[in-house]
Amino acid sequence: MSTPLVSIKDMGLRFTAKRTVSAVNQISLELAHGEVLGLLGESGSGKSATLRALLRLYPESRAKVSGQIRIDGQDVLSLKGRALEQYRGGTVSMVFQEPGLAFDPVYTIGQQIVQAIQAHAAVSQQDAAEQALAMLERVQIPQARRRFDAYPHELSGGMRQRAMIALALSCKPKLLLADEPTTALDATVQIQILLLLRELQKEMNMSVIFVTHDIGAAVEVADRIAVMYAGRIVEQGAVADIVHRPLHPYTAGLLASSVGAANKGQPLQAVPGSPPDMSNPPVGCAFAPRCSRASDICRTEAPPVEQLGGRSLACWFPPHSEPT
Numbered sequence: 191m192s193t194p195l196v197s198i199k200d201m202g203l204r205f206t207a208k209r210t211v212s213a214v215n216q217i218s219l220e221l222a223h224g225e226v227l228g229l230l231g232e233s234g235s236g237k238s239a240t241l242r243a244l245l246r247l248y249p250e251s252r253a254k255v256s257g258q259i260r261i262d263g264q265d266v267l268s269l270k271g272r273a274l275e276q277y278r279g280g281t282v283s284m285v286f287q288e289p290g291l292a293f294d295p296v297y298t299i300g301q302q303i304v305q306a307i308q309a310h311a312a313v314s315q316q317d318a319a320e321q322a323l324a325m326l327e328r329v330q331i332p333q334a335r336r337r338f339d340a341y342p343h344e345l346s347g348g349m350r351q352r353a354m355i356a357l358a359l360s361c362k363p364k365l366l367l368a369d370e371p372t373t374a375l376d377a378t379v380q381i382q383i384l385l386l387l388r389e390l391q392k393e394m395n396m397s398v399i400f401v402t403h404d405i406g407a408a409v410e411v412a413d414r415i416a417v418m419y420a421g422r423i424v425e426q427g428a429v430a431d432i433v434h435r436p437l438h439p440y441t442a443g444l445l446a447s448s449v450g451a452a453n454k455g456q457p458l459q460a461v462p463g464s465p466p467d468m469s470n471p472p473v474g475c476a477f478a479p480r481c482s483r484a485s486d487i488c489r490t491e492a493p494p495v496e497q498l499g500g501r502s503l504a505c506w507f508p509p510h511s512e513p514t
């Protein structure tokens with residue numbers, strides 16, 4: 191097996207500002223070149239925090255990242271200065287749910303993509319402008335030349351999202367972090383953007399971590415799915431395995447609550463209860479208070495992550511084992 195592009199071991203993230211919040215707890219994952227991982231979970235499970243920590247976006251004074259993160263041969267947590275700048279946007283880049291986070295309202299779309307290209311490669315203004323325009327065309331923005339000179343607010347939501355993808359891909363990153371990039375869009379535009387992302391990913395042989403709370407979107411774009419709950423990855427495996435035979439009760443609950451081919455005609459069924467407060471996480475398995483299978487050990491001891499036929503699972507009582 192070739193070396194994975196991304197290797198994360200026991201990564202943790204604690205916000206330390208007002209009160210301590212353990213947003214990410216001992217997560218481990220690997221990603222091969224050209225592989226797409228769907229990171230799935232309810233709101234507040236730590237998905238965005240994970241991506242932002244991978245990009246080193248949090249100031250060290252307010253957020254402590256622990257564990258080991260190797261991406262493209264680099265020890266991410268020790269990057270400094272110029273190497274960190276090259277890493278951000280060069281090796282790894284990010285698209286957000288809200289393009290406002292990526293674009294500065296006072297510069298045109300074209301100026302911002304040109305700036306990004308020139309920050310990471312020694313190319314002339316004219317070459318950078320040509321590359322930027324080609325990228326806007328590649329993400330299927332109609333009248334790309336006109337949009338090049340437009341300000342972010344002059345574009346529709348779907349077009350801004352395409353422009354943000356163009357910005358993120360303009361330096362040909364090896365890893366794209368996509369944080370719910372289609373959640374704010376209409377259903378039809380969502381599908382178009384998902385298909386576009388998948389196409390670009392294949393064309394550039396790029397690895398992607400795609401964050402979503404929508405299992406349908408994850409199935410559409412991902413090769414593998416990691417399910418996150420209360421800052422932990424509770425189950426991780428190939429899309430088909432996760433969808434057809436979920437082992438973690440939380441994964442099974444998410445599947446049952448989504449409208450999909452697997453449960454056509456059945457009533458929507460949300461996972462009862464709500465996620466724990468991460469400034470005061472429960473002892474034991476964080477899902478136990480919402481789990482119909484929970485037994486004494488679940489409430490006192492967190493289950494270890496175990497490897498199980500090509501997937502990983504953190505549960506004391508997966509299906510076919512009976513609580514004692």
Ligand SMILES: Nc1ncnc2c1ncn2[C@@H]1O[C@H](COP(=O)(O)OP(=O)(O)O)[C@@H](O)[C@H]1O
Pocket residue numbers: 205207211212213231232233234235236237238239240468
């Ligand atoms: N900057 C921050 N400071 C303190 N707590 C934060 C910060 N950002 C996120 N959190 C907390 O971390 C947890 C995970 O949040 P987040 O990663 O945004 O969840 P998700 O993206 O899965 O919805 C939540 O409990 C949230 O309140």
Ligand SMILES: [Mg+2]
Pocket residue numbers: 237238239
């Ligand atoms: Mg989020």
